[in-house]
Amino acid sequence: MKIISYNVNGIRAAITKGFFEWLQSANPDVICLQEIKATEDQIPTEDITAAGYPFQYYFPATKKGYSGVAILSKIEPKKIVYGTGIDYMDFEGRNLRADFENVSVMSLYLPSGTNIDRLDHKFKYMDDFHNYIMKLKAEIPNLVICGDYNICHEAIDIHDPVRNQTVSGFLPQERAWLDAFMKSGFIDSFRHFNKEPHNYSWWSYRAGARGNNKGWRIDYNLVSENLKDRMSRAVILPEAKHSDHCPIMVEINE
Secondary structure, three states, rough: EEEEEEEOOHHHHHHHHHHHHHHHOOOOEEEEEEEEOOOHHHHHHHHHHHHHOOEEEOOOOOOOOOOOEEEEEEEOOOOEEEEEEEEEEEOOOEEEEOOOOEEEEEEEEOOOOOHHHHHHHHHHHHHHHHHHHHHHHHHOEEEEEEEEOOOOOHHEEEOOOOOOOOOOOOOHHHHHHHHHHHHHOOHHHHHHOOOOOOOEEEEEEOOOOOOOEEEEEOOEEEHHHHHHHHHHEEEEOOOOOOOOOEEEEEEEEE
């Protein structure tokens, strides 16, 4: 199963930049989207079906034009779960899960901490989400959590670790949370296969950051440890340029 995660920063904008053509070329079995910024009635679902993805699930935020996640699949899931059941998370459309025969795939959009209020919100979300996942893993051990975590894990994952250490997304507390989350039973699939620096998944639109590869790796496909031997490949796909993020991919043998 080829699984891609992609923060599209507005699905309608991404479509105008060639998202459909890229999707057909990349040809994942399942793609998890974040920041769709649209409701289902605003999305050309028939065109997505025509592109090869008849099974489409959308979980937008209550606030229009904000946040929202989706899962598009060639394979029909056994079950779809919208949200976590935790109201303040679900109002913002941040979690959507598709259960397949041998693996469950979640699309996650973890909050950013752009100001002090949102940073407090982010830390609360992180703690509540970790507790939620620990309970879920007891029920569903084969779990792949794909998405924008809005955190760089290590210094290797950011272009300027010294100057960014006081910036949300690379704060010591955020990094410690992500480290603990991984150590509670998940593998960073990309780092499992690739230890090289200068591999990023997000670049600021300012100051030619992408052209100069001054980026952050904040998007992850985290894979349950019990799936370790079934992973065959994990890569970042920076050639896709429909967003300020790029897609990331993991392949799991059935």
